[in-house]
Structure formats: C-alpha cells, structure tokens
Amino acid sequence: MQRMPSTLALSAWAGFGAVSSALLLREAGLLAEGSGGAAGTITAALPLPLGLATPDAAAFAAILAALVVGLGATIAWLHAESGGPAGPAETVAASLLTAIFGLYVAASVSGSPLASLFGDGPGFLFALALSFGALLFDHLVAPDDTGDREFEAAMRAIEAARRDALARREQRHSSESDKG
Structure with a gap:
C-alpha cells in the first residue's frame, strides 16, 4: 500500500x-x-x-x-x-x-x-x-505517473518507427527483386 x-x-x-x-x-x-x-x-x-x-x-x-x-x-x-x-x-x-x-x-x-x-x-x-x-x-x-506516461509514449513511437522501417525495407527488397 x-x-x-x-x-x-x-x-x-x-x-x-x-x-x-x-x-x-x-x-x-x-x-x-x-x-x-x-x-x-x-x-x-x-x-x-x-x-x-x-x-x-x-x-x-x-x-x-x-x-x-x-x-x-x-x-x-x-x-x-x-x-x-x-x-x-x-x-x-x-x-x-x-x-x-x-x-x-x-x-x-x-x-x-x-x-x-x-x-x-x-x-x-x-x-x-x-x-x-x-x-x-x-x-x-x-x-511519477507523468514520467511513466512519457516513457510509454516514447516506447510506442520507437516501436512504430521500427515497424515503419521494417515495412520500407521489405518494400525496397521486393522492388529490387522485381527488377532483377
């Protein structure tokens, strides 16, 4: 408590x-x-x-x-x-x-x-x-709930950026394999 x-x-x-x-x-x-x-x-x-x-x-x-x-x-x-x-x-x-x-x-x-x-x-x-x-x-x-919320928001932003980077990489690899 x-x-x-x-x-x-x-x-x-x-x-x-x-x-x-x-x-x-x-x-x-x-x-x-x-x-x-x-x-x-x-x-x-x-x-x-x-x-x-x-x-x-x-x-x-x-x-x-x-x-x-x-x-x-x-x-x-x-x-x-x-x-x-x-x-x-x-x-x-x-x-x-x-x-x-x-x-x-x-x-x-x-x-x-x-x-x-x-x-x-x-x-x-x-x-x-x-x-x-x-x-x-x-x-x-x-x-400190404020710090916890800010940390969670930063972690969500990092995860979203990681997913976006993976999606772009997959898209780039698929476009390169179509060319070759």
Missing part, C-alpha cells in the same frame, strides 16, 4: 485530535463522564480537567474536531482510486499539521491550560517533525 507512513502519521494525529476533543467536550460539560457507550468509555479514561473556561473548552474542542475531519478527508484523498496527483492532498495534510502546531504554539505562548494537552517536553514537537518527515518521504518515493 502506498503512502503508508503518511497514513499512519495522519491517523495518529486524527486520533489525538478526536480524544483531545472528547476531553475538551467533557471539560465544557457537553459530554457527561458517566454516559454510556463509546463516549462514556473514552471520557472515563481521560485525564483530569485542564482548567479551561467552558466557552474556551468548547471552542478548542470544535477546532480539534474540524482538524480531525480535515485529516480524515486528507487520508481518503491520498488513497483515492482516481489516481490523480497527490500533491494537493500532501499540501493540505502539511497545512493541517501546521495548524496543530499553531494551536500548540498559541497555547504555550499565552500560558493557556490547553498547552498541557500537548504534554511536557519536546515529545509533541518530535512527533510533529516525524509526521512532516513521513509526508516528505512519501512525496519523494511516490511513483
């Missing part, structure tokens, strides 16, 4: 965003801790509240949810059956990762309790750098 490193990295960030969004929804009081189903199971395992105000927690949850939707759509775009160029999808993926980085920087610089969502130390930045590395790796090793 092509683009496996990018898919893995983007899926991990989508999971991070989904779980973090659930945490923030619980923080805003929009997701009850004791509720049944998957939401209850997820929120019961999440860490203690971050200390955000209710409107802030809801807004950050919406931002993260939007990033998760974008990441999911980008993963689907990378694996689309159409065989179109992946360049635009890679650009969108890089933009979404940059948005996650921007959220981290804004929370860290402003001293927001949201910064604790990203953990302590350089682990978050290292994971983000690896994700950009995965996108770059997949971009560099992706097959």
Whole structure:
C-alpha cells in the first residue's frame, strides 16, 4: 500500500485530535463522564480537567474536531482510486499539521491550560517533525505517473518507427527483386 507512513502519521494525529476533543467536550460539560457507550468509555479514561473556561473548552474542542475531519478527508484523498496527483492532498495534510502546531504554539505562548494537552517536553514537537518527515518521504518515493506516461509514449513511437522501417525495407527488397 502506498503512502503508508503518511497514513499512519495522519491517523495518529486524527486520533489525538478526536480524544483531545472528547476531553475538551467533557471539560465544557457537553459530554457527561458517566454516559454510556463509546463516549462514556473514552471520557472515563481521560485525564483530569485542564482548567479551561467552558466557552474556551468548547471552542478548542470544535477546532480539534474540524482538524480531525480535515485529516480524515486528507487520508481518503491520498488513497483515492482516481489516481490523480497527490500533491494537493500532501499540501493540505502539511497545512493541517501546521495548524496543530499553531494551536500548540498559541497555547504555550499565552500560558493557556490547553498547552498541557500537548504534554511536557519536546515529545509533541518530535512527533510533529516525524509526521512532516513521513509526508516528505512519501512525496519523494511516490511513483511519477507523468514520467511513466512519457516513457510509454516514447516506447510506442520507437516501436512504430521500427515497424515503419521494417515495412520500407521489405518494400525496397521486393522492388529490387522485381527488377532483377
């Protein structure tokens, strides 16, 4: 399967965003801790509240949810059956990762309790750098369909020229044998 490193990295960030969004929804009081189903199971395992105000927690949850939707759509775009160029999808993926980085920087610089969502130390930045590395790796090793099409066209032209030359040679040999 092509683009496996990018898919893995983007899926991990989508999971991070989904779980973090659930945490923030619980923080805003929009997701009850004791509720049944998957939401209850997820929120019961999440860490203690971050200390955000209710409107802030809801807004950050919406931002993260939007990033998760974008990441999911980008993963689907990378694996689309159409065989179109992946360049635009890679650009969108890089933009979404940059948005996650921007959220981290804004929370860290402003001293927001949201910064604790990203953990302590350089682990978050290292994971983000690896994700950009995965996108770059997949971009560099992706097959070049344009080059393949050009190669096939050149090979067809060579084969057509070879057949034409053989036909002319046969025609010349047959006209020489008629003369002699």
